[in-house]
Amino acid sequence: MQHLTRQVTAQHLAARLFAWRDGPGPLYLRLAEALRTLAEAGAIATGTRLPSERTLALALRVSRNTVTAAYRQLRDTGWLVGNQGAAPRVGAVTRVPECATAAADPLAALFVDRDRPRFDLTAASPTPAPAVIDALGRLPELMPYSAYRETGLHPGGHPLLLEAIAEHLRRDGIAAHPDEIVVTNGAQQALTLVAEAMHRPRRPTAIEAVTFPGVIDALRRRGRAQLITLPVDQDGLRVEAAARLIRATSPIAAYITTFQNPTGRAIGDVGGERLLEAALDAKTAIVEDRVLADLHLREDAAPTPFAALRPDAAVTTVGSVSKVLWGGLRIGWIHTNRTLAAHLRARRRALDLGGAAPMQLAAAWLLAHHYRDAGAWRVRRLRESLAALTAAITAADLGWEFQRPAGGPNLWVRLPQPTARDFAELASREGVAVAAGDAFALTPGTAVDMIRIPFFLPPADLEAAVAALSDIWERHRRQGRHHRQSGPQQY
Known part of the structure; x- marks a missing residue:
């Protein structure tokens, strides 16, 4: 399916407004929300002329007053432009950048490319768990004798690691077999390989409106790929709106993160089932990023993997040991x-012939013998750090x-003014590296009042970092670096 372009007929638009009547509130507000969701996601391009009030009312079988009120609501909030009575156009606030011409490097904001700052709050990557230090010190013992009698080249992954990952996935409820698994050089390479394999010129790809910049980077490498953004707010992914969009736009794939990055929210099993039902209806593959899935901060268990919820759905799962064990264990x-899996294995072989055998064997041993204990240790530390961070901010x-x-491992923080980019730049010059919210967004004007603060650091370091940020924020405010943003705020 192609994006709706400069003019859209009433019949074409009505077909895209899947189940828009469902939900609470007046009918005109439900229609306005459905139209806004399509525009927000980029499924209706900026400048597209919508049908007249009369023709859309006929196509939807509602009164003209309903369409008139919906259009008025969208004009008042900046989503439509044009006088009442005339066919309106989608406003510029919904513009989605072309992937091929985007100048910004979405991952750059998460890596400090200068002298080491006093506090680095950009990359959400942990120091080694104690079990990792022990494993690396005992690496010669962990290497089976057979490892010294082979080339060490395993493009899809060392057999011992493949079996350890399969067992790890089976513990989570996924009926995994080593033949279905491809080992990668970290989750970023996994996302890049999957994005490349699932790219189709005539079908869009859906991603969360704010997400891990590595996903944006992987998809931008596909050139002028069509991207649909699934709406996210402070509570995480808006499941019902996302399901409607998937049904309406039939993307080739939808990328969903467990413990949504950067909001840290979870959609739960009920929300997961609704997304999977929509994906089945639309013949859409779900790519679930479960890199953060083992870092559950509440007492209840982590959400069930999509592949376990609906084994009949087309689900690809991406995982990693880096958030529990060590960021350096790629x-x-x-x-x-x-x-x-066979296709991805061949592509991995063409890229780098596979990862280092010693690190794969260390990871296999850690997954089999220490991963659960290391995960519990990591979660305890994160809870302590989160408590210190939130108390310091309050x-x-x-x-x-x-x-x-x-x-x-992330706290998504809203600032009183939409000046997060200016504040982050000032903080960087003062030796505190922090990521502005727009680094996690595809659409300009999104999350401009947000910053992300990872809390892998120890409590004392986070308290000191907040004290430094507090001083910088006060100077930022005194310098008058704030302004009012026109149009609706979205993320």
């Missing part, structure tokens, strides 16, 4: 059907707002 994986009384994440 071991990721892809679990998918055997056919796609005590500083900066007017910053946040919701405690359900999982993952």
